[in-house]
Amino acid sequence: MSSFEYNQAPLRVVFGSGTLAKVPAELHRLKVSKPLILCTPEQTFQAEKIEEVVKSGEGITPAGVFPKATMHTPGHITDEALEFLKSSGADSLVSIGGGSTTGLGKALAVRTGLPHLSVPTTYAGSEMTPILGETVGGEKRTRSDPKILPTAVIYDVDLTMTLPSGLSATSGVNAIAHSVEGLYAQNGNPIMSLMALEGIRSLAASLPTVVATPSDVHTRSQALYGAWLCGAVLGNVGMALHHKLCHTLGGSFNLPHAETHTIVLPHALAYNAPAIPEVMHKLADALPGSDGDAIHGLNILLTKLKVKRGLKEFGMKEEDVDKAAEIATRNPYWNPRDIEKDKIREVIRRCWAGEEARADL
Known part of the structure; x- marks a missing residue:
């Protein structure tokens, strides 16, 4: 067998049905209490669902919802989200959606150092990588950094049932x-x-x-x-x-x-x-x-x-x-x-x- 190197990323995964209800417990595990929720304009209903779930957790208050995540993570959207985050006083990030929302969560996490709980609703897989692709000046550029990897991921099969x-x-x-x-x-x-x-x-x-x-x-x-x-x-x-x-x-x-x-x-x-x-x-x-x-x-x-x-x-x-x-x-x-x-x-x-x-x- 050829020589190789293997690194195990420190990422917690919760997988199952109905696991969305575990969001408050995961936030408690991260010792945070004011998450900013991220989504695309088309998935505000899921962000609102997350918001209600978060509110059910003792001592947790959502910092708000930023609903403008966009395909290919354009720089101007990240800049706008960063200003929103700073004004909200958020101490963590919860992204719900596909690669666009996860990408925005990564972009914000690597810039702020805040913990990022990812809740995927598609099969894109971005939530499992320390890779971030951002589009600036009409070109998409990628970078890899351990700080980009979400802190934890909740897979809830129920959220994929309505995926077209x-x-x-x-x-x-x-x-x-x-x-x-x-x-x-x-x-x-x-x-x-x-x-x-x-x-x-x-x-x-x-x-x-x-x-x-x-x-x-x-x-x-x-x-x-x-x-x-x-x-x-x-x-x-x-x-x-x-x-x-x-x-x-x-x-x-x-x-x-x-x-x-x-x-x-x-x-x-x-x-x-x-x-x-x-x-x-x-x-x-x-x-x-x-x-x-x-x-x-x-x-x-x-x-x-x-x-x-x-x-x-x-x-x-x-x-x-x-x-x-x-x-x-x-x-x-x-x-x-x-x-x-x-x-x-x-x-x-x-x-x-x-x-x-x-x-x-």
Whole structure:
């Protein structure tokens, strides 16, 4: 076995059904009493639910709700939230929602040092990582710092029951992408590979049922479990081409996060396939119906989930392909296969057009 390093992040996780009621106990554990609640404009009803739960805790008074969390964590929103936080006298943060809200919570926590309790409602996995992506000046930049990692996470399966089928699908594939890159990460290790494959299996098996029968509690639980594992993988290993492309496309062209990950994943994997034969074999085993071909397995899964496959369906223009290729190759992340600009351009073009992935580059 090759040598490796493994670090265990100090993160507390509470998983189950009805666990939202444990928010006051977790705040007491953190020894805080005045949390600022964060959400997107579309999720104020969930923030209000959290607010009521928090009020039920002895000696805890919410500092208010900041309902403007936005996709890709734009700098001006973080600045506004920071001013709101300072004026509220908050001593902690509670974020409820998907990656947008979690990202804002991370941005505020790393700037203030306040404890951050994350309550995810999607399968994005951001709550398990010390990684923060922020958009400033039209470009999304990422950084990693242990202080970015939320202090604790409460997974409540009940909160995912109303997640629309389409968003469940793309959010779940977004999570799978975290583990796929974890399998060939430069700083990967056997522990993360075990978690990655288990997370992929759980999501690939459960997502088609989640989409077909959204009210199935068992498969919702299986999907959330898989997402937790995939998020933990991303939080412990580095990123490569897939995430670089998604950060470029999302931050520079304002494309939706989960949908972009869903579209890019099979194409980025196809590009890297020649350099990672052992990973491709393991991944194929984790994907139902793959017939030994991981790319085929992903194509089958995306077909079952009935997701959109082209970035042009989300507003990206064909003339943006060249600009995206330029940005994506300017400061590339480490990748198992050398980055060749003309071939990366073709990967992006296929993502834009919505073609099925194929390993011919």
